[in-house]
Amino acid sequence: MNNAGIPAATDQVRRQNTALILRSLRMNGPSTRADLAKRTGLAKATVGTIIGQLDLAGAVVEDQAQASGRGRPGRPVVLTGERTIGVGLEINVDYMSAVALDLSGRERLVETRPLAAGATPEDLVSFAVALTQRLEDDGHTIVGVTAAVPGLVDRAAGIVSSAPNLHWSQVPLRDLLAARLSPGAVVSIDNDANCAALAEGSRGAAVGSPSALYLTGTVGVGAGILVEGQVLRGGSGFAGEVGHMPIGDPRVACGCGRSGCWEASIGLRAMLTAVGMAESGTPLETARAVADRAQDDASVRDGLDSLANWLGNGIAVLSNILNPSIVILGGYFVPIGTYLVPQIREIVDAKVLAAPLQETEICLSGLGIHAAATGAAEEALSVVYAGAI
Amino acid sequence: MNNAGIPAATDQVRRQNTALILRSLRMNGPSTRADLAKRTGLAKATVGTIIGQLDLAGAVVEDQAQASGRGRPGRPVVLTGERTIGVGLEINVDYMSAVALDLSGRERLVETRPLAAGATPEDLVSFAVALTQRLEDDGHTIVGVTAAVPGLVDRAAGIVSSAPNLHWSQVPLRDLLAARLSPGAVVSIDNDANCAALAEGSRGAAVGSPSALYLTGTVGVGAGILVEGQVLRGGSGFAGEVGHMPIGDPRVACGCGRSGCWEASIGLRAMLTAVGMAESGTPLETARAVADRAQDDASVRDGLDSLANWLGNGIAVLSNILNPSIVILGGYFVPIGTYLVPQIREIVDAKVLAAPLQETEICLSGLGIHAAATGAAEEALSVVYAGAI
DNA sequence: AGTATTAGTACGAGTCTTGAACTAAGTCAA
DNA sequence: TTGACTTAGTTCAAGACTCGTACTAATACT
Numbered sequence A, B: 001m002n003n004a005g006i007p008a009a010t011d012q013v014r015r016q017n018t019a020l021i022l023r024s025l026r027m028n029g030p031s032t033r034a035d036l037a038k039r040t041g042l043a044k045a046t047v048g049t050i051i052g053q054l055d056l057a058g059a060v061v062e063d064q065a066q067a068s069g070r071g072r073p074g075r076p077v078v079l080t081g082e083r084t085i086g087v088g089l090e091i092n093v094d095y096m097s098a099v100a101l102d103l104s105g106r107e108r109l110v111e112t113r114p115l116a117a118g119a120t121p122e123d124l125v126s127f128a129v130a131l132t133q134r135l136e137d138d139g140h141t142i143v144g145v146t147a148a149v150p151g152l153v154d155r156a157a158g159i160v161s162s163a164p165n166l167h168w169s170q171v172p173l174r175d176l177l178a179a180r181l182s183p184g185a186v187v188s189i190d191n192d193a194n195c196a197a198l199a200e201g202s203r204g205a206a207v208g209s210p211s212a213l214y215l216t217g218t219v220g221v222g223a224g225i226l227v228e229g230q231v232l233r234g235g236s237g238f239a240g241e242v243g244h245m246p247i248g249d250p251r252v253a254c255g256c257g258r259s260g261c262w263e264a265s266i267g268l269r270a271m272l273t274a275v276g277m278a279e280s281g282t283p284l285e286t287a288r289a290v291a292d293r294a295q296d297d298a299s300v301r302d303g304l305d306s307l308a309n310w311l312g313n314g315i316a317v318l319s320n321i322l323n324p325s326i327v328i329l330g331g332y333f334v335p336i337g338t339y340l341v342p343q344i345r346e347i348v349d350a351k352v353l354a355a356p357l358q359e360t361e362i363c364l365s366g367l368g369i370h371a372a373a374t375g376a377a378e379e380a381l382s383v384v385y386a387g388a389i
Numbered sequence C: 001a002g003t004a005t006t007a008g009t010a011c012g013a014g015t016c017t018t019g020a021a022c023t024a025a026g027t028c029a030a
Numbered sequence D: 001t002t003g004a005c006t007t008a009g010t011t012c013a014a015g016a017c018t019c020g021t022a023c024t025a026a027t028a029c030t
Helices: A010-028 A033-040 A044-056 A121-137 A173-180 A192-203 A262-266 A268-275 A283-294 A298-322 A337-351 A368-385 B010-028 B033-040 B044-056 B121-137 B173-180 B192-203 B262-266 B268-275 B283-294 B298-322 B337-351 B368-385
Strands: A060-062 A077-079 A084-091 A095-102 A107-114 A141-149 A152-154 A159-163 A168-171 A186-191 A211-217 A221-227 A326-329 A361-364 B060-062 B077-079 B084-091 B095-102 B107-114 B141-149 B152-154 B159-163 B168-171 B186-191 B211-217 B221-227 B326-329 B361-364
Touching: A010 A033, A010 A044, A010 A077, A010 A368, A010 B010, A033 A044, A044 A060, A084 A121, A084 A192, A084 A368, A095 A121, A095 A368, A107 A121, A107 A368, A121 A141, A121 A173, A141 A173, A141 A192, A141 A368, A152 A186, A159 A173, A173 A186, A186 A192, A186 A368, A192 A211, A192 A221, A192 A368, A211 A298, A221 A262, A262 A268, A262 A298, A268 A283, A268 A298, A283 A298, A283 A337, A298 A326, A298 A337, A298 B298, A326 A337, A337 A361, B010 B033, B010 B044, B010 B077, B010 B368, B033 B044, B044 B060, B084 B121, B084 B192, B084 B368, B095 B121, B095 B368, B107 B121, B107 B368, B121 B141, B121 B173, B141 B173, B141 B192, B141 B368, B152 B186, B159 B173, B173 B186, B186 B192, B186 B368, B192 B211, B192 B221, B192 B368, B211 B298, B221 B262, B262 B268, B262 B298, B268 B283, B268 B298, B283 B298, B283 B337, B298 B326, B298 B337, B326 B337, B337 B361
Parallel strands: A084 A141, A141 A186, A211 A326, A326 A361, B084 B141, B141 B186, B211 B326, B326 B361
Antiparallel strands: A060 A077, A084 A095, A095 A107, A152 A159, A159 A168, A211 A221, B060 B077, B084 B095, B095 B107, B152 B159, B159 B168, B211 B221
16 A cells, blocks of 8 residues: 555445535535435435434434425424534643533533643643543543644644743653543644634634634734645644744844744744733733723823734745635634734735735634634544544 | 535545555655555555545556565556646746756746746747647646745735836736636746745755745745745735845845845845945845855955844744745845855744754745745645545 | 465455435425 | 316436456466
């Protein structure tokens, strides 16, 4: 077996068409078999066969027949899969989050725990074990678990190569989780910005977008880059480390030990220096305090202008390279976003070659602090929609 | 039919496995049916059936049986497809090129024509018509024709949106070509750097690489970004315009009308300013003259050091974003590359966050001035390898 | 000369989808 | 009220494809 590809047989046909029908139900909601046939292009007979199978598997139920005008009333098929769960986890400096989604994408559980400094992998593993045990005791089947971590994540090897803010290095997190969780679930780990981008792609601002760039804003700044709904990973999975592009103020030192990193000019600390304020709580709380002050304090607004300039320049760099349809600002950028976006918009229009030909939307994330855990849960469910289960 | 995907049936299975076998033959050269079965994971019986079909279609021939040690000697199957042709075209400021590849990737025709300033789309169309007519008169079947153009190419619409160096704007090149070429060929157009990157991915330095970045070096600078062998296109197909990242010397004006573009600091003209020399012929000839002078002139070497610094900084930016396994310098960078690469290497090692974890290879393209036309020809053939024909 | 090994083909069973035919369940018009 | 029409859903047989097994083919080895 070489890397020219994988052989195909008729069982792949069934798997592919099953996944197609699941995706169609996910996208369009309850549908009759006849609707599904029209939408997917499959024969009515095929749809009927596959729905029968999904019914047996408990992934769909049939609703009451509904009058539809002339002709026999159709019986809508509803994607439930209430018992089929994907679990997303996120660990960050001062909190851990978990989100459990069922097959239709509904949240079955959302939970956040504060963390003291010095979080260990064992904290996340224990959290995950307790939570998944509860779900399983309730009769759920967990098909996948994905953990989101802020840092360089070698997804293929299942190792957190480096997460400076957590003081983690070379942590085999996937295997630590897999050893303690039920054998049936597919366990994976990913970078937190990548996961948040996935959430935007499935239920946020990037739904339907061919190409999207998501920027996390905390002390550190990272990006998740979506290409046709898939994360751009790079040669070793380390794509998206935009915070360390050497395009920031060359006089400013970065937490990574270099000077001139973009992150050192646009991260939370740089913003606070620019507006002349101090931290007050979490990054989001701090940003809200800054937004409040900006309403009456011109020097704070000046500081935010300066931040927007650095931010806009980096986004122009990224836009020339990636040509994203949409740029989404997340994290601490959201509460102060109204002071940033107009200026970013101007810079992008001025400095991106393709700007006259394509309008790049720039917006603020609406997904809140559970974005990464939600995207991780979507990723944990992706095995079903890809037809692997 | 919606965008949840396309339905599958058993005819797709055959197509997929046929393409798999074609790709395996392309990658591994002449192989027995038993070898192909081992490599692809398909059953011997299936391989035999598919090869029989390809034999009938004239895509393969059987070679002499060869002794192989114990057991029955195998009869190698050779991918010929001599009569199946993909044509790649390139138009640039002072030349047009064409490359015709057969199904096994062998060059069947390579041709270059000088161009006077003011090239029109009609020049390329006439060139293409004459050339494809010749191929067809020789009994060849052209499955695809792809034209590479330096500029912003809207591939989906088949329009060259903007090619400043050619003074083209909104040229419907795909349709102009399709109207004059045989109806059987699939016609497409693409950006020249994207095409050159494809050539590197199929027969150059990026073969087998999960992620590659190719930089063209002429007056303009652009990039082709490969992700798993596919070009990264972005929301409207304009990804890769790295020359206009605003990370160059802010005092220097760029041909695009802005200041501070990377291209204005690393393009041919910037290099000549830095080394204090004048153009002498084509960009490649000029670069060769610079390389010769650099051997004994320290000020030229200083100028090249300065160029390498700008280049290295931009490559560090790109590497933090994209995490390429390999960076390939093409065009005028090649003759002077030995003066550039060591310093680029140092900058990348110093400024890329993932550098301690992944070695990014930096090398010079070996494909010469036909890189873009060759990549375009590979792209023209891709319909076969994807199983569409 | 017989055995072992590897290449390649023939054959029947299994999976999957499809279109046509049919049944089911309504609306509409005479 | 009845029959025609329309749309939903199921049944059935045919077609496409792959597979494993059994077999034939063609060598090397003992």
